[in-house]
Amino acid sequence: MMKILLACSAGMSTSLLVSKMEEEAKTRGISVDIWAVAQDKAPSEMEHADVLLIGPQMRFLKKKFEKRAEEVGIQLDVIDPIAYGRIDGKAVLDRALSLSGE
Template identity: 55%
Template sequence: MKIILVCSAGMSTSMLVNKMRKSAEERGLEASIDAVAESQLKNNLEGTDVVLIGPQVRFLEKKIRALVEPKGIQTDIIDQIAYGMMKGDVVLDQAIALKK
């Protein structure tokens, strides 16, 4: 499963990625999880299953959906509370639920 988090290149999203990777590893789930700036998203879509949008860039949702949904990639805005509390397990659950 390939998950991309879209952010404004902030450090907090990188911290969340690390927590999501740890949660995936603990579950025995094979997952590629990375954070990219919105400007780099189109260059990183190959093989992507889910794109999660950071709450701080939620204003880009319409643009991102127009880019990824025609490719069959599921997308949603990261739950703001889970993001703020850096709950990697909850955000990973969000991504898994989208893929189903």
């Protein structure tokens, strides 16, 4: 099972995106665990994830999170702003899968 962590400023704006990603994964028959947290919880949650996607409004934190992601051995990227704005679960799930090599 692939584990995808989303992080945003407060952890709330990504909750709908989590639902859309889960719907898309279910449609495809992909087993995933997707959850969202606030930016301050992301470093500790990374050890439970395969991929971390951060909200576009937090792109300035990417360098900070990269060090921790490297320590725990996970992939990291910023969610595409257009996909984020459209709550495009398919596009964001596709990005997470491509980062993990799935």
